[in-house]
Amino acid sequence: MSERILLAHGSGGRLAHDLIEKVLVKPLSNPLLDRLDDAAVLPGGGRLAFTTDSYVVQPMFFPGGDIGRLAVCGTVNDLSMVGATPLYLSLAFIIEEGLPLADLERVLVSVGDAAREAQVQIVTGDTKVVNQGSADGLFVNTSGLGRLAEGTEISGSGARPGDRVILSGTIGDHGIAVLSQREGIGFSTPLVSDCAPLNGLVAEMLQTGARVHAMRDPTRGGLATTLNEIAAQSKAGIRIEEEAIPVRREVQGACEMLGIDPLYVANEGKLVAMVHPEDAGAVLERMRRHRHGRDAAIIGEVRAEHPGRVVMKTALGASRIVDMLVGDPLPRIC
Numbered sequence: 001m002s003e004r005i006l007l008a009h010g011s012g013g014r015l016a017h018d019l020i021e022k023v024l025v026k027p028l029s030n031p032l033l034d035r036l037d038d039a040a041v042l043p044g045g046g047r048l049a050f051t052t053d054s055y056v057v058q059p060m061f062f063p064g065g066d067i068g069r070l071a072v073c074g075t076v077n078d079l080s081m082v083g084a085t086p087l088y089l090s091l092a093f094i095i096e097e098g099l100p101l102a103d104l105e106r107v108l109v110s111v112g113d114a115a116r117e118a119q120v121q122i123v124t125g126d127t128k129v130v131n132q133g134s135a136d137g138l139f140v141n142t143s144g145l146g147r148l149a150e151g152t153e154i155s156g157s158g159a160r161p162g163d164r165v166i167l168s169g170t171i172g173d174h175g176i177a178v179l180s181q182r183e184g185i186g187f188s189t190p191l192v193s194d195c196a197p198l199n200g201l202v203a204e205m206l207q208t209g210a211r212v213h214a215m216r217d218p219t220r221g222g223l224a225t226t227l228n229e230i231a232a233q234s235k236a237g238i239r240i241e242e243e244a245i246p247v248r249r250e251v252q253g254a255c256e257m258l259g260i261d262p263l264y265v266a267n268e269g270k271l272v273a274m275v276h277p278e279d280a281g282a283v284l285e286r287m288r289r290h291r292h293g294r295d296a297a298i299i300g301e302v303r304a305e306h307p308g309r310v311v312m313k314t315a316l317g318a319s320r321i322v323d324m325l326v327g328d329p330l331p332r333i334c
Helices: 014-024 067-080 101-118 173-183 199-207 222-234 249-258 280-289
Strands: 048-055 085-096 121-130 138-147 164-167 212-216 237-241 272-275 297-303 310-313 319-321
Touching (some): 048 067, 067 138, 173 249, 199 212, 222 310, 272 280
Antiparallel strands (some): 048 138, 164 297, 212 272
C-alpha cells in the first residue's frame, strides 16, 4: 500500500481492493459489511437490501448518458445484483462553484428519466456547494433500498463448481464511449455507453425459477476484475473462453489502438451470472428476449480447480491466467 492515496486506488483494480480490504473494512468490520457484495441484505422482517455509490465520471456528459443517468442505473443495478427489486433512491449533489445551472438542470432531467425507466422513486437528497476547483464540476452520490423475495439468496460468494457463467452482452462499451468523448476519438460507427437499469432483466431471469447463485455488474475494472472478485469470494475457479465473449468491432479496434484489453474496460449496463448448469439454457433464452440481454452468451463455467483464479482459453487454444490489474487504464469512468 502506498502511504498516500493515488488515483489508481479508485480504479476497481488491485489497489482499490487493497484499500477496501486492508484500510476501509477492517475498522468497520461486521457480518453485513464483510460479505462485500454490491448491496447489503439487512436482517429482520421484510428482507430489505441497501446500497450506496458515488459518481465522479469525467466528462459528466458522454455518448449514451451522463452522470445523472449513471448514478441512477448504477445504484439500481447494485440492488439487482443481490436479487432485490429496487424501490427507493436518495440523491446527493456536491456542486463546484461556477457550474452552469443549465448543466445541473440537464442532469436532473436525466435522473428523472432514468428513475422512471427503472420504476424507482427519488425520495430524499442533499446538496452541497464547494469552492471553485474543489469538485471538478459535479459529483453525485446515490443510495438505494430494495426488497428481496423470500428464498432469494444471491451473493458473490455463491458460485459453485459446475455453474455456467452467463454474460448479458458486449463488454467495454461504456468505458470506450466515455474515453472517446474525453479524448476526442472518433469512430466510423457511433459508439455509445451501455448505461442502463438491469432490474427488468434480472426479474426476467429470476422468474424462470432458475438457481442463480451469484451476480455482479462488471463496472470498474471490467469483466476480468469482476470474475476475480467472484472467484475469490466463492473460493472457486472460473474458466472462460475468449471466443465466446461478445465484443463490438469498434470497441475491439479502439482497445487494440490504445493497447487496452477489453476484459478490463468498464461496463454500466451488463451483468455476469453464475447459474446452475441445468438452468442455464432457460435463463439464456429468457435473457435474449429482453432488450438488455439480446447478446447474452454462456462464456465459461465455475470449476473446483484453481480456486480463486480465473483462467481463459484463448482463441489460439492456449490457456492464460486472467488476473486483476494493479490499477485501471481508464480512470474517472464512473
